[in-house]
Amino acid sequence: MMSRHINIPDNVHIELVSDGLRIDIPRVAQCNDGELPQVVSLLLPKASKDDLQSQKLLRDLRCHPFDLAALIEKGPEALAPVSKRLDLVPPWRYEGDSDGMASDVHTGAIGQRLTPDEILAMDYGDVLWKKDMSLQLALLSWTKESLIAAVWEAWAQAAPLPDAELALREAAGQPEEPPRGAANEGPSIAEWLAEMAEQGRLHLPGPQFHDVEIGLHIVGQGSEPAADASQSDGLAALLPGVPGAARGLSLVAAVLMQRAEQLAAPLRGTKM
């Protein structure tokens, strides 16, 4: 794939549409009356899920669960290294694909040879392909969710269960027994605590504890916090006779932020 450095001018409109990437390039056409502004619209088609590149990505994720986990946790942007590693190319750059590009109906047909606008559109498309992993996925006919689901499906098909529910019960080795207590109230707290104590987990936080990230980032000092619209409205409704209420809340929040910053400063960098 080409690696020319290209800037996309501001007046170029690029939009993802159902068939691919539509690129509108402004042109100045010469006519009898002089110069006439004109827009050339081009469509860079997207690949189908069955296309080589789309399947290449799916195959890779099937075999690299770590990348799949990154996709789940961080979203499509986490796939940038994968794309690079696989050297994924945009659908319009497929070799030997004569139908790789279609012109917009308004601009007429294009032939075997590419026009300068087509070349330019493809270059613009390349830039976005590299830059935006969500777009890249979309041009391969994937969304984050559909790609993940496809991996699960592939994994399940690799060793299908004849009777999933039976397999579940057999593997767990326990009879199906609903949790104790009333509906939607879970087990009795006393029994649950006893079970956790028995498992040696009475004091242990749950697994998602380690997913929690607390940021004590520096916030601009001396500034008042951005007003929360619903909070301001709520306060006004509650206290129609107190016009200074919102201002008071804002003042308190500002001083509190300063106090919090004094507390937070020494904690930054300490282990949590």
Added chain:
Amino acid sequence: MNQRLYGIWLGEVLFCFSGEISESKVDAWTALIRPLEFSSGGRPFQHAALRLAELRYPVSTMRRSAKPGERRGLIGRTLEGLALPVQEAWSLLLNYDETEFISQGIQPGAEFGYWSIAARFALGLMLRGRITPGAREVAAGPGRRRGQSSLDSVWKPLLTEGGDMETFRQLAGAMPPICLAAIQGGSGAEEGSIASRQMALLYSFLTSMINAETRKAVSDLGRKLNSARADYRRGTSPLTELWWNGVLTGGKPPEIQGSVAEMEDLEQEISSMLGDCPSDEEDQKLVKGEVPGTVRLCLRIEPQQESRGLMGEDNNGPVWQLSIWCEGAEDPSMLLPAELIWSYPDKDIIFRGRRYKDVQENLLLRIAKAAAMSVEIESALNIERPAGKLLRSEELYVFLSKSVSTLRKHGITVQMPSSWTKEGRRSAGIKLKVSGWRDSDKHNKTENRVHRLGVEQLLSFEAEAMLGDKELASEELAELASSKSPLVLFRGEWIEIDVKEIRQVLKYMKRQENGNMTFRELMYLTSEEEQDARWDGLLVEGIEIEGKLSMLANSDGGAGRYSTIHTVPGSLQGILRPYQERGYQWLASMKDLGFGALLADDMGLGKTVQVITTLLDGLDRSDHPCLIICPTSLLGNWQREFARFAPEMLLYVHHGGNRLHGDQFLQECRRCDVILTTYQLVGRDSNELRSLEWSTIVLDEAQYIKNYGTKQTQSVMKLNAPHRIAMTGTPVENRLSELWSIFQFLNPGYLGSYSMFRSRYTGSGEQQTAELSKLRKLVSPLLLRRLKSDPDIRKDLPEKIELKSYCSMTVEQVRMYEAITEELMTRISGTGGIARKGLVLSSLTKLKQICDHPQLAGGRVRMINRPERSGKLERLSELLDLIVDNGEAALIFTQYVQMGELLKEFLSERYGKTPFFLHGGTVKQERDDMVHAFQEGSSSPLFVLSLKAGGVGLNLTRANHVIHYDRWWNPAVENQATDRVFRIGQKRNVEVHKLICQGTLEERIDELIERKRTLSEQVVGSGEQWLTEMSNDELRSLITLHQGSFLEENL
């Protein structure tokens, strides 16, 4: 050894505790915690208040598996700890560093890390000004009027930003279970599902931290906020303005008070406008009957040959399989191999009513996070459907030594072969071999020195290191302790060990292979379940008790556990039944050991004679008299029993208005062997009795001291004696407060403080049953209770036991009795013939009626339900209490219909069920119905009968007690009545109780009958006519009231 420190949020304070219930251990813990100082400055615990909290907390943190099918819940127990106020908790948690605690000998629970992150979350919100004013309900205090409620103005977290809400939900969902252990109202912690409780508690915590810090900001702003405040006028302004001014108050705002409905409306209005604790949306999305579940990663290590679906062999030594599993965080029984998760066709798994959403995604994320901590996991992620990895020994070693602890710290379960099953877990601990009393204590005994607290005597023991049920040689222990990995090859088997635990054992063994413990400590250890017993923080894998001590410690409440054979004193006037001799041996052994003993034999087995024999046994070795305390109604019984069995013992009855005081009393005490007094007088003459040293104190009907707080009980507790005996016929082991109080007298401190005792043993449920079983083990060496139904006892008992109960009379009875006697003796001299006979008979009848109850002889006040009017009725009550408590039944015979009616009314009120009363006026059908119902067991266990109507032709074998409330002069008539229960069909021993008013004609006539028993029928004939033929002097001697008949002390 590190002390433990746990912390849970109680809505207003961070309650810090050790989990210990022993007062001395809590004291030691508090002494260590208070001075803790941290680099962030200050000693947060220094001024923290000691408080109690009721928590669902296991006695021991040891893992103890429930038996199959067993449903166990943690019961609430009262634990003592330190309450950290918000400000101290805030500072401590923000700057929390586990290593600082450990360096000061404290091992904090993992929940401290959790609260620390929660505190930082609160700080993060404050940094961005994400706060909102709100209202919070104030918990009802003692002064609150009914129908009233209060609100507080508070500053709360504003969680409207997506990221904040997600963090809040994550944190709430990850809350350690212990945080929900408090049983208390308020803060929403006791309501709803676990998820909603977690959210409510976290929200309460965040609110308190934010509120405290924001109040300071408000205070800093001071007057600058004036323009923002409302011009609130009471009665005209809306309550919201009062609330708002509270929000803008720097210190603690005044509570807003109003009706419950008014306050609910206000709170609702504020929270709907400004936000409140998020609801548990996940719960609401679920199908009815489902609860949400989360998954945790579980890693399992197993030798290759034991693993599932293994790959090929390896020639370079043993190969291990590291397999990946998905485990339910809330329900560990959901443990599924990763292969199954990847093959499962749906995104959600529903198992045992829990919905685990996006299970594949969640498992993969957990694996990926683990991979960041472990290269072994990372490499397992390079294949499709990651399910595990084969590790060579050296890789395994690296994994175990470097990765496992980090993985576990991050909530990942790592299972070793020995930990797959609960039974397979091996714990390191010690076995104690207790051989006997410590040498110096033995020495004390030979010198016959006074042992004030026998249960505190020291015992010697040897300790042995154990791993599971295997004894460890010292080399093995050292080798295991030096292991850098929790997985070790031990005697040819790969097992998981807790190296830290092993090192603690090693440290202990180096320090103290031989040690001492008190008898009390030994008993507590032996009463614990095997998995819960701990000594010096170490698990006790076994206790071996040698020699005589084992008979005592391993006793199960039966007799025959005594260390020295004591011969029955020759001065005892009588022969003990075999079980009584065993009881005496036991009492004497308890005395030798310095233990207070509780003799709780069934009524009628002769507790008194066993105690008298014990007192006789020590008579020649004692410098001090013994003190017997009993209810007033039993004074006469004791006097008679001493006169009968130990006439050589000098007895002084400290009772009545003329009782001795001061020097006279002291002299009498020096002169006599036994001082007999009542519970009432111990309270009244407390100082006098307390100033003396007694050789033995005996409490008869010891349940009289069941109320520990009363002056009477306190007076008893303060008496001085090295040897103590308590007697009761009630099933005392089932009455906890009574048991505690009696043991506090017998062996002070043995059962701990009352609050601790109560929190441990009262309650309900299966776990409570286990606790009570431990309590029984604890008290069994010091308690002897035999039942008449015990086969061993029954064979020693006659089929019919006759017991005489001597009663005193009340002042009212005495006055009436004396008036009648005086009148009779005055009038009799002037009469003769039939008139004399008539006068004698009517006077004797009146006297007998007075003995029964003053009401019968025309007493003015009708208050039958007050047994204190009649000493005999009071004695009957005591007797019947025992009978009813033991689930037995009794017939009560009286000669007087009026007395029968009174009894029926009285018993109905006292026991809640009206007994039948069969008398001459009862028609046949009714009489048959009564007998049928009584025999069937559908009626009251008490049956009142008139002697004449009920004396013949009835079969009432349900009863095994016959009580003759008043005496018939002809024993044959009494015997006929007794035979209603003592006849074919009676399977139990029958007890015949004869109630006799002491010092009255009842007693005189009884003596007469006893003296001439063989001739009785000839002497007394079949009626009372012979009495009328007595001379005036004989009559005077018969009826004159003798000393000792008074019930009240101040007569």
